[in-house]
Amino acid sequence: MNGLPLKDTPQAIPDPVTTLMALAGGDMVRVETLLNGRMASPVELIPELAAWLVKAGGKRIRPLITIASARMVGYEGEGHLALAGAVELIHTATLLHDDVVDESALRRGKASANHIWGNPQSVLVGDFLFAQAFMLMVDSGSLDALHVLSRAAAIIAEGEVRQLAMVGNVDTSRQSYMDVIDAKTAALFAAAAQVSPILAERPKAEQDALYTYGRELGLAFQLVDDALDYGGLAALLGKNTGDDFREGKITLPVTIALESASDDERGFWQRTLGGKDQKTGDLDAAIAILKGHDALDATLTQARAHAANAQSALSVFERNEWTEALSALAEFVVDRAY
Amino acid sequence: MNGLPLKDTPQAIPDPVTTLMALAGGDMVRVETLLNGRMASPVELIPELAAWLVKAGGKRIRPLITIASARMVGYEGEGHLALAGAVELIHTATLLHDDVVDESALRRGKASANHIWGNPQSVLVGDFLFAQAFMLMVDSGSLDALHVLSRAAAIIAEGEVRQLAMVGNVDTSRQSYMDVIDAKTAALFAAAAQVSPILAERPKAEQDALYTYGRELGLAFQLVDDALDYGGLAALLGKNTGDDFREGKITLPVTIALESASDDERGFWQRTLGGKDQKTGDLDAAIAILKGHDALDATLTQARAHAANAQSALSVFERNEWTEALSALAEFVVDRAY
Numbered sequence: 001m002n003g004l005p006l007k008d009t010p011q012a013i014p015d016p017v018t019t020l021m022a023l024a025g026g027d028m029v030r031v032e033t034l035l036n037g038r039m040a041s042p043v044e045l046i047p048e049l050a051a052w053l054v055k056a057g058g059k060r061i062r063p064l065i066t067i068a069s070a071r072m073v074g075y076e077g078e079g080h081l082a083l084a085g086a087v088e089l090i091h092t093a094t095l096l097h098d099d100v101v102d103e104s105a106l107r108r109g110k111a112s113a114n115h116i117w118g119n120p121q122s123v124l125v126g127d128f129l130f131a132q133a134f135m136l137m138v139d140s141g142s143l144d145a146l147h148v149l150s151r152a153a154a155i156i157a158e159g160e161v162r163q164l165a166m167v168g169n170v171d172t173s174r175q176s177y178m179d180v181i182d183a184k185t186a187a188l189f190a191a192a193a194q195v196s197p198i199l200a201e202r203p204k205a206e207q208d209a210l211y212t213y214g215r216e217l218g219l220a221f222q223l224v225d226d227a228l229d230y231g232g233l234a235a236l237l238g239k240n241t242g243d244d245f246r247e248g249k250i251t252l253p254v255t256i257a258l259e260s261a262s263d264d265e266r267g268f269w270q271r272t273l274g275g276k277d278q279k280t281g282d283l284d285a286a287i288a289i290l291k292g293h294d295a296l297d298a299t300l301t302q303a304r305a306h307a308a309n310a311q312s313a314l315s316v317f318e319r320n321e322w323t324e325a326l327s328a329l330a331e332f333v334v335d336r337a338y
Numbered sequence: 339m340n341g342l343p344l345k346d347t348p349q350a351i352p353d354p355v356t357t358l359m360a361l362a363g364g365d366m367v368r369v370e371t372l373l374n375g376r377m378a379s380p381v382e383l384i385p386e387l388a389a390w391l392v393k394a395g396g397k398r399i400r401p402l403i404t405i406a407s408a409r410m411v412g413y414e415g416e417g418h419l420a421l422a423g424a425v426e427l428i429h430t431a432t433l434l435h436d437d438v439v440d441e442s443a444l445r446r447g448k449a450s451a452n453h454i455w456g457n458p459q460s461v462l463v464g465d466f467l468f469a470q471a472f473m474l475m476v477d478s479g480s481l482d483a484l485h486v487l488s489r490a491a492a493i494i495a496e497g498e499v500r501q502l503a504m505v506g507n508v509d510t511s512r513q514s515y516m517d518v519i520d521a522k523t524a525a526l527f528a529a530a531a532q533v534s535p536i537l538a539e540r541p542k543a544e545q546d547a548l549y550t551y552g553r554e555l556g557l558a559f560q561l562v563d564d565a566l567d568y569g570g571l572a573a574l575l576g577k578n579t580g581d582d583f584r585e586g587k588i589t590l591p592v593t594i595a596l597e598s599a600s601d602d603e604r605g606f607w608q609r610t611l612g613g614k615d616q617k618t619g620d621l622d623a624a625i626a627i628l629k630g631h632d633a634l635d636a637t638l639t640q641a642r643a644h645a646a647n648a649q650s651a652l653s654v655f656e657r658n659e660w661t662e663a664l665s666a667l668a669e670f671v672v673d674r675a676y
Contacts, residue, residue, distance in 0.1 A: 097461050131489075135492065138488060147473065150472035151469075
């Protein structure tokens, strides 16, 4: 792009993550430095795998939430940097172990770490990063924040065990699935937001509000991911599509479609997800069935409701640029699907 | 046994772990209660696998060291119970992940957890126990102890990655191997002992002394395990024998035997450990080669030296029943091999 962007044109409106990154950029650079420091080791594989992870890295949305929450409540120390880094390391360690658990060869269309380096390596480097996360938390100096994050780590593992038990089970209810994502996804978002007012020693009402913000945002985020795995509303099949289907995971869209499934459809899910017996064209067929039940639409409607809950939770705070940015972030999380 | 044991007869001398357990028994019962509480979860697999682990559980030697160290330095609070529990949970989580990493079907002659429940389950329950360990550490209220234990957890993972890279590598030097066990085994023993004077806010000299005690005891412990894996000096092949050999692990006895190996012997190790091409009688042949180089003897001599270092480290403390018990423990660790 040449020249200055025109004011008030759609191109000139940065997305909320960009806005948040602009506000939080200084802090985020320092978080990145902390992360790089924590991935150093004389054992070559560790920085090698870590560098690959950083390169493959996402939007750093979880640490961004910690930073923004800390700033929003007026925190002026440095402990939020360590906690933000810890949150990202827990997330990264979880991803490494997830790929081993799911026996994934691909994550988001790229070879997964366990596929490149091996399952044992992914397990151990995950453990290393998990331990480093706790070292960072100790650096924050807050035992209360440590409690919240270690509890979240335990809940994530519980959620993953639950999900493992329901792989391929076409009798999974909506509620069972929501319980799983509450644990495996929303718990870390909730902790990422909640640790900041804890660190800043803000009143319980603010801690609860940010817990709710994070949890609801996490639920919205996961449901949008679930819909995107089947192409989202546009049903655009891209490199990010079909991971859940291939792994036999029952996600919200599938539970919705199963509630009113014909015998044929039930048989289809039983074969493809229950038996993991899949052939060319099955993913397209799955998407057609989901659309026939408006299941992607219903999933996104529920995601929007959770995002709205996240926004409402911010009402206890005085409005400032950070509340605006966090509120916009909740919308952005859902807008990804359109 | 009927009647009172006779004084000064061999039968009347209890082994040091029994003595320590008698001294520390009250505390250890409370640690066990903490551990059971931490393994509770509404997700059935977790208490189920945990109960199995507890039943299969060892001597609780690591938490015993934490308890005894705390009592030796005169600690009178309750934080040592949580730290002792955390140490055991880190150890348990590490065992679960180790079996996945080593692809072990057996541990100490019994089916391993990953063989019964599956690798994904072992990875996730390990993560859960690891997170619970950190929750217990938070309960101790000591950020310094948290730092020491989270650092140990990172070092253990580094050690495991190193060992993974040297599986089947017959060019592994003694020193490389010692570096590995310093990390994967001795670091947790060292931390288990060191956290107690930290918690009790004892002088740095006492913290350093207990760090050294734990580290040297850990090295002795691992070397004895290595010798026992080939039957120890008695070369008694039991259910505990041959795990390392089957997994192609290079341990100290093997590095010693390789230093002066004939071409034939080198070829033998290259085939059996390097290529994991093993047939009936190979374990016996391996033991015969090790004995030909006095490698088990040399390994145990080195273990005895480390145990003596552990005992010397206790000299900074005033003698009491706890110093005696910890000193006897160091001897016992080596005596297992005879």
